[in-house]
Amino acid sequence: MMHSKNYLLLLLLVFPAATVAQEPELIVEVDRQQLYLGESIIYNVTVNHVENPSVPQLDGFDDFVVDLQGQQSLNSQQITIINGRQRQIIRRGMLYQYKLTPNVAGDITIPAPTVVVNGDTLQGRTVPITVVAPEEQDTVILECSLDRENVYPMQPVTISLTLAVKQLPGEFASRSPLSVQAGDPVKLSVSWLDDAQVTEGLEPKQSWREILEPIVSASSRRQSDGLQINEIGSQSAFSLFERSRKTVFLPPSKRTTRTTMTGEDAGYVEYQLQRTFVPQRVGTFRFEAASIKGMFGTGESEQGLSGENIYAVSQPLSVTVKDVPLEGRPESYIGAIGMFAVTADVVPSTASVGTPMTLTLTVAGEGTLADLRPPNIDRIPGIAEHFRTYDATEKPIANGRVFTYSLRALNENITELPPIPVACFDVEKEAYVSLATPAIPLTITAAQQLATSDIVASQTAASNSSQLAVSETGLFANHTSLQTLRATNFSMKQWMTLWGMMIAGYLTLSVGVQRRQRLRADPALMRRRTARSRAIESLRNIRTAAGSDDKVSAEALSKVVAGLIADFTGGAEAGMTSVDAAAALERADVAEEIRRRVAVFMDQGDAARFGARSGAGFADSATITQDCERLIADLSRELEKRC
Amino acid sequence: MLEQFTECCGRAGLVGAGVLLSNTSRRGHKSAKFDVVRKPLQGCRGFCLLSLLMLLATGCGTVPDLETSRRFQGAEETFATAKSADDFVQAAAQFQEVLDGGFQSGSVYYNQGNAWMQAGQTGRAIAAYRLAQRSLPRDPYLAANLRQALVKSGNAEANGKSILDYVFFWQNSLSYSEKAWLVTLLLICVLLLALAGQLVSFQTELKRINACVAVVLVLAAVSVARDWSQIELTKHGAIVASTVARKGGADSYEPAFNQSLVDGTEFVVMSEQSDWLQIQVVGIGAGWVPVRNCVTY
Numbered sequence: 001m002m003h004s005k006n007y008l009l010l011l012l013l014v015f016p017a018a019t020v021a022q023e024p025e026l027i028v029e030v031d032r033q034q035l036y037l038g039e040s041i042i043y044n045v046t047v048n049h050v051e052n053p054s055v056p057q058l059d060g061f062d063d064f065v066v067d068l069q070g071q072q073s074l075n076s077q078q079i080t081i082i083n084g085r086q087r088q089i090i091r092r093g094m095l096y097q098y099k100l101t102p103n104v105a106g107d108i109t110i111p112a113p114t115v116v117v118n119g120d121t122l123q124g125r126t127v128p129i130t131v132v133a134p135e136e137q138d139t140v141i142l143e144c145s146l147d148r149e150n151v152y153p154m155q156p157v158t159i160s161l162t163l164a165v166k167q168l169p170g171e172f173a174s175r176s177p178l179s180v181q182a183g184d185p186v187k188l189s190v191s192w193l194d195d196a197q198v199t200e201g202l203e204p205k206q207s208w209r210e211i212l213e214p215i216v217s218a219s220s221r222r223q224s225d226g227l228q229i230n231e232i233g234s235q236s237a238f239s240l241f242e243r244s245r246k247t248v249f250l251p252p253s254k255r256t257t258r259t260t261m262t263g264e265d266a267g268y269v270e271y272q273l274q275r276t277f278v279p280q281r282v283g284t285f286r287f288e289a290a291s292i293k294g295m296f297g298t299g300e301s302e303q304g305l306s307g308e309n310i311y312a313v314s315q316p317l318s319v320t321v322k323d324v325p326l327e328g329r330p331e332s333y334i335g336a337i338g339m340f341a342v343t344a345d346v347v348p349s350t351a352s353v354g355t356p357m358t359l360t361l362t363v364a365g366e367g368t369l370a371d372l373r374p375p376n377i378d379r380i381p382g383i384a385e386h387f388r389t390y391d392a393t394e395k396p397i398a399n400g401r402v403f404t405y406s407l408r409a410l411n412e413n414i415t416e417l418p419p420i421p422v423a424c425f426d427v428e429k430e431a432y433v434s435l436a437t438p439a440i441p442l443t444i445t446a447a448q449q450l451a452t453s454d455i456v457a458s459q460t461a462a463s464n465s466s467q468l469a470v471s472e473t474g475l476f477a478n479h480t481s482l483q484t485l486r487a488t489n490f491s492m493k494q495w496m497t498l499w500g501m502m503i504a505g506y507l508t509l510s511v512g513v514q515r516r517q518r519l520r521a522d523p524a525l526m527r528r529r530t531a532r533s534r535a536i537e538s539l540r541n542i543r544t545a546a547g548s549d550d551k552v553s554a555e556a557l558s559k560v561v562a563g564l565i566a567d568f569t570g571g572a573e574a575g576m577t578s579v580d581a582a583a584a585l586e587r588a589d590v591a592e593e594i595r596r597r598v599a600v601f602m603d604q605g606d607a608a609r610f611g612a613r614s615g616a617g618f619a620d621s622a623t624i625t626q627d628c629e630r631l632i633a634d635l636s637r638e639l640e641k642r643c
Numbered sequence: 644m645l646e647q648f649t650e651c652c653g654r655a656g657l658v659g660a661g662v663l664l665s666n667t668s669r670r671g672h673k674s675a676k677f678d679v680v681r682k683p684l685q686g687c688r689g690f691c692l693l694s695l696l697m698l699l700a701t702g703c704g705t706v707p708d709l710e711t712s713r714r715f716q717g718a719e720e721t722f723a724t725a726k727s728a729d730d731f732v733q734a735a736a737q738f739q740e741v742l743d744g745g746f747q748s749g750s751v752y753y754n755q756g757n758a759w760m761q762a763g764q765t766g767r768a769i770a771a772y773r774l775a776q777r778s779l780p781r782d783p784y785l786a787a788n789l790r791q792a793l794v795k796s797g798n799a800e801a802n803g804k805s806i807l808d809y810v811f812f813w814q815n816s817l818s819y820s821e822k823a824w825l826v827t828l829l830l831i832c833v834l835l836l837a838l839a840g841q842l843v844s845f846q847t848e849l850k851r852i853n854a855c856v857a858v859v860l861v862l863a864a865v866s867v868a869r870d871w872s873q874i875e876l877t878k879h880g881a882i883v884a885s886t887v888a889r890k891g892g893a894d895s896y897e898p899a900f901n902q903s904l905v906d907g908t909e910f911v912v913m914s915e916q917s918d919w920l921q922i923q924v925v926g927i928g929a930g931w932v933p934v935r936n937c938v939t940y
Contacts, residue, residue: 070713097709196717398726475757475791476784479750480719482712487705487746488778488820492871495823499830506834513841 022049024117026056026124030110034130037105038289038313039189040067043098045113045124046074051092053115056124058098060111065101065286065316072097073483101288105133134311138260139166139296141268142314144287150320151279154338154367155427156205157319158276159192161290163227163251164258167267168297172305177269177297178250179225180305185248186227186294192275192287194230199285201321205276217250226250227271227292279321280368289316330423330432334375338367340400342422344437346407353447357407361392361420361437364400367427374403375422382418386410409444416441524570528643531567532636535560539628546621557628558605561598564632568639578602588642594634601631711746722758731762735771749778749818753785760788765796765907766883770938773881773909777874780818796907811866819874822867829860878912880922880939888930892919899930912939 027046035041047053058066074093079086102108110127141164151157165177178186191197193208217226226248233247251271260266279285293311300306324337345360363372374392377383390406407417419436426433479485519525538560542553559573562581566573569584576584578599585595604624707715718737725731738755741748756771772789779785808814817825836853840846882904889896904910910922913929920937923929 070709070716072709072712095709473791475760475788478719478722478754478757482707482715485707485712485715485748485750487707487748488818489705489745489747490820490823492823492875495827498827502827502830502834506838509838510841513838517841 024048024050024122026113026115026122028110028113028124028127030127030129033128034132035102036291036293036311036313037102037131037133038291040099040101040288041129042069043100043110043127045096045098046093047096047115047117047122048074048093050094050115050117051075053094053117056096056113056115058111058113061100063102063104063108064110065103065288067099067101069097069099071095102129102131105131107131132311134313136261137310137312138258138266139298139308140164140292140310140312141258142290142292142312144290144314144317146287146317146319148319149317150322152324152337152425152427152430153279153281153321155321156276156278158274159287159317161190161273161314163188163271163273163292164256164268165271165296166260166298167255167269168305170300172297172300173267176225176253178227178271180297180307181224181295183224184295185224185246186292186296187231188227188229188290188292190230190273190290192277193273197288198277201279201281201283202277202285203280205278208275211273211275212249215249215251217248224248227294279319281370282321282323284318284320287317287319290314324425324432328432330421330434331379332375332421332434333423333425333432334363335371335373336363336365336367336369336422336424337371337427338365338424339426339428340365340367340422340424340435342420342435342437344417344420344440346417346440346442349441350443350445351409352445353409353412355408355447357409357442359405359407359417361403361405362397362400363403363422364397365424366399367424369396369401372401374405375420377405377420380418380420383420386414387417409442412444412446414442414444527567527570531564531639532632534567535564535632535636538563539625539632543625554608554624555605557624558602558608560628561601561605561631561635564635565598565639568636568643578606588639590635590638590642594631594638597631598635601627707746707748711741711744714741714744715751718754718758722754722761725758725761728762731758732764734758735762735764735767747778749775749782749785753779753782753788756785756792757788760792760795764883765792766881767938768792769796769907769909770879770881770940773879774940778818778820780816792907797905798908807869811862811869814866814869817866819867819870822863822870826860826863826867829856829863832856833860878939880910880912880920880937882906882908882910882932882936883938884936886932886936888922888924888932890930892916892921892931896931900924900927904930904932910937 025048027044027048029044029046031042033041045056047056072095074095100110107128107130110129112126113124115122141162143162143164145160145162147158147160148155167173168175168177168180172180193211195204195208198204212229212232215226217224224246227250228246229249232249251273253269253271256268256270257265258268277285291311291313294309295307296310297305297307340363343362347358347360348355351357359377361375363369374394378389383389386409388408388410392403392405395402395404417440419439421434421436423432423434425431519529539557542556542560562576563573565571565581565584566576569588571580571584581602582595582599585598714737718734718741721730721737722734725734735755735758738751738758741751742755752771752775756768756775759765759768759771769789769792772785772792775782775785776789833853833856836849836856840849840853843849883906885903885905887903888899890899904924908924910924910932913921913923915921915934916931918934919931920934920939921929921931922937
């Protein structure tokens with residue numbers, strides 16, 4: 001199958017090689033070019049043949065909400081040797097994946113991204129897309145609302161989705177409008193119900209499972225009353241229901257009356273979904289539009305209910321999380337937002353002047369700790385003048401933080417550590433709340449007069465206790481680098497197959513080598529193998545010796561034929577006459593015709609040897625040579641078959 | 644595909660194999676004096692190439708695709724921002740999704756083990772660390788975290804070594820796939836030397852060298868076989884919730900041990916019967932435990 005000349009040898013070598021340099025390029029790809037307003041497309045931008053590229057600039061994307069989904073390194077390096085030519089292929093690049101959500105409908109163009117490479121600006125291509133606006137209709141109405149649009153960090157905000165579906169016409173009016181889709185439930189897409197799409201900085205109060213599990217439709221397998229949400233159960237990797245292909249949810253519903261587009265009142269069934277989020281930081285957070293598509297019953301026909309495919313989309317919403325107010329901010333504010341409690345402890349509570357003591361201040365509760373900082377106890381009256389303080393260290397704990405200060409009493413008149421005031425911002429009250437630790441009784445005595453030896457000992461002890469050492473507790477960190485992340489799938493079966501093939505290949509080669517060596521050890525066989533080539537070589541030598549005279553010796557040619565026969569039949573070449581040759585050929589069962597030709601040819605040689613060269617029946621030199629050549633070919637072919 | 648193979652071998656550190664091929668190739672183009680040698684060596688070259696190409700099929704380490712990368716980063720983010728045990732369980736579940744997606748990586752198992760440890764589920768953490776060790780046998784951080792998990796569960800790693808452990812001193816220092824690579828390279832050496840032994844005049848010396856390499860090959864092959872037996876033929880497990888091992892596969896049987904098996908106790912599965920596992924706790928004995936209180940691998 002593979003000839004040795006064509007083998008592709010793959011080597012990994014460290015010595016230099018010819019590098020195939022390629023021009024930098026910006027590749028743009030989208031997963032589709034037609035979508036509904038409210039839907040998103042995946043937009044891949046690949047910066048190719050660039051080492052350590054900068055992030056592409058997406059200027060002019062005003063018609064889109066752009067969300068960077070992730071990036072992947074495309075760096076690789078290969079060295080190949082093809083037919084002895086070494087070639088090094090180096091790929092350098094990065095793939096950036098975005099989610100683009102158009103804000104407007106119609107035929108629009110995704111602008112070209114740009115990236116700066118070595119001072120030059122590289123531009124990708126523009127991509128035309130079609131954004132289809134939902135048709136005006138009043139059968140399905142999707143509405144989203146927030147209970148408040150401006151909040152402080154840690155102040156919960158609830159988003160509600162109301163799906164109003166016009167009740168079915170005529171005799172079907174009493175049926176649920178989501179129960180007539182005949183096994184193909186309508187599909188609702190709500191990004192804020194998908195944890196993977198929830199904006200960073202918004203902490204859901206309930207998991208999506210807690211919201212959706214209670215409303216799994218009991219009749220989902222038979223009658224399918226309800227709707228699919230975010231394709232859970234069919235595609236979602238987070239599916240609880242691995243065996244179910246289509247999980248159907250039926251949110252709580254109520255029947256209401258609404259005014260239709262024609263101004264008439266009509267009955268609707270309203271379904272509602274809610275989720276509460278707790279903002280963790282200041283900023284503006286966007287909730288993407290929800291959308292629904294599927295077949296809805298809109299009329300009656302002779303066969304029964306008739307329907308239409310409808311796509312509806314809600315408006316996107318956003319909530320602004322504002323920082324705590326500067327006005328009225330107490331000096332003791334430590335950046336805690338929420339409800340917290342503060343405790344303090346001093347160890348030891350009995351000490352002499354100058355002895356180090358440890359003050360532990362614990363702030364714990366419900367709220368955001370992102371900006372939490374240790375209270376500045378230097379400014380607290382009663383501490384500043386009686387204690388020397390040192391910078392605090394901090395350690396996170398569950399729902400809080402522990403600040404540890406080192407203190408030294410400056411005099412023996414101290415009886416307590418004064419209360420430490422701490423202020424937090426209470427989002428419920430939307431006001432600052434002041435807390436304080438209780439005063440801690442202390443007993444401070446005069447400093448002892450130590451002997452020099454005690455001081456030395458003390459210093460030694462202190463240095464020992466503070467000696468740097470590796471902590472034996474705690475876990476080492478995760479492996480986080482994608483560069484080194486590798487899958488190591490292993491199949492023993494494949495390895496065994498490989499080893500079997502290697503051994504089989506070896507055996508095949510080994511048999512071949514042994515056979516060749518055995519053949520080489522047999523002189524008669526080697527003589528037979530080389531007989532034809534030797535005869536041809538002798539003929540060539542005779543021609544060369546004849547030179548321009550073009551006179552060849554019939555006797556010499558006869559000897560060539562005799563030699564050929566002797567080599568094949570294993571006889572002696574010297575002194576072989578035409579009779580001997582004929583006998584040998586007869587023993588070898590050579591065809592009569594060839595035997596006759598050999599006899600005639602060798603007779604000519606004999607005649608030449610005994611002086612009859614100019615006699616009748618002799619052809620010219622060229623003819624004799626050609627005759628000899630043909631005879632050698634025919635004779636060899638025949639003898640190769642027989643011997 | 645070939646480029647992928649080259650890259651793959653680069654990661655596997657097969658520079659030596661490449662050089663070996665290169666030398667063979669050059670030697671094949673020497674003068675006519677070695678004509679007898681040349682053709683078989685050309686065959687050898689093809690044979691070696693074919694063998695190495697087959698290595699591709701046996702699976703080198705593969706890089707994650709975009710979806711896997713995203714899932715991994717998502718799990719890492721969940722881990723990094725986790726505040727409660729439930730959050731760490733969520734992170735462990737997300738790492739499991741990466742694994743369930745077919746991306747079996749020692750690093751993912753290691754991170755999952757850390758998540759389980761932070762969630763307080765020592766048994767699951769030990770199982771994850773053990774699986775990670777199969778791919779990352781020389782990772783000191785993995786070893787340290789596993790040691791902590793074992794200490795936490797009160798099951799320190801056995802110190803006793805058998806004679807086999809001394810003979811196969813590299814057993815725990817090379818991964819399963821590294822041992823397979825080693826066997827492959829040694830096999831190539833043995834076969835090439837055997838083939839060369841039929842062609843050259845100094846056959847005796849070559850045979851002695853080949854015998855030495857063959858001995859190493861046999862040891863490496865036995866080492867792989869030990870891993871195969873341990874990993875593919877033996878099911879291991881760990882207790883994930885304190886449970887009473889019983890003398891039979893039902894709650895009605897008497898306890899098998901004088902104490903409950905605590906979270907993190909490791910065992911070998913001997914047999915399975917409906918919702919119960921017959922297990923062998925190393926150095927203690929056999930008993931039956933409910934499947935719901937175990938994790939097996």
